[in-house]
Amino acid sequence: MNEYLLIIITSAAVYIFIILFLRLFGKKELAQLSVFDLVFVLLISNAVQNAMVGENSTLWGGLTAAGTLFIINYIIKLILYFFPKLGTIVQGKEILLVYKGQIKNENLRKTRITIDELKEAMREHGVSEIRKIDLAVLEVDGNISIISDEFKKQTLHPIHRHKHLRKFQHNLFHNKSNSR
Numbered sequence: 001m002n003e004y005l006l007i008i009i010t011s012a013a014v015y016i017f018i019i020l021f022l023r024l025f026g027k028k029e030l031a032q033l034s035v036f037d038l039v040f041v042l043l044i045s046n047a048v049q050n051a052m053v054g055e056n057s058t059l060w061g062g063l064t065a066a067g068t069l070f071i072i073n074y075i076i077k078l079i080l081y082f083f084p085k086l087g088t089i090v091q092g093k094e095i096l097l098v099y100k101g102q103i104k105n106e107n108l109r110k111t112r113i114t115i116d117e118l119k120e121a122m123r124e125h126g127v128s129e130i131r132k133i134d135l136a137v138l139e140v141d142g143n144i145s146i147i148s149d150e151f152k153k154q155t156l157h158p159i160h161r162h163k164h165l166r167k168f169q170h171n172l173f174h175n176k177s178n179s180r
Helices: 003-024 035-053 059-082 084-091 105-111 115-124 149-155 158-173
Strands: 095-099 133-138 144-148
Touching: 003 035, 003 059, 003 084, 035 059, 059 084, 095 105, 115 133, 115 144
Parallel strands: none
Antiparallel strands: 095 133, 133 144
16 A cells, blocks of 8 residues: 555554544533643553654654644544534533533533633633532533623623523523533
């Protein structure tokens, strides 16, 4: 088999493997990169490098592997754009963590988010108490979004506040997979 074709095939296989394992181990890991996570990512990239290029350590071998990764990433993003339901399967849905000041403990357990991590996200959003949160949501990218009275006062014109919150709540609660 052509050496560069083998690099393309192995690079594609490694890409799919890494995506599947990132999905398997949870989305919160994507947005909250600790020192341990950084070391992990560096070691994974080093571990799979040889699997992608094998003995070929030439410039063309590296460019072939990198080009393959870019192309596969582009194709997957196109597929997810044109088939949103597949995107939901691959990326998951947002998950409600707090609603009107009440913590959804079952969802915290499912997502393995601790109260300390939730409080950290609250501080990042300028919210001092859980009871002041209207909505806290774990997004598909791993970030925690928080909407509170402080947020609404700072960002929305009074006429649009209620409409914006109701639309967000409607979208959030009318997704069947949201109770995960």
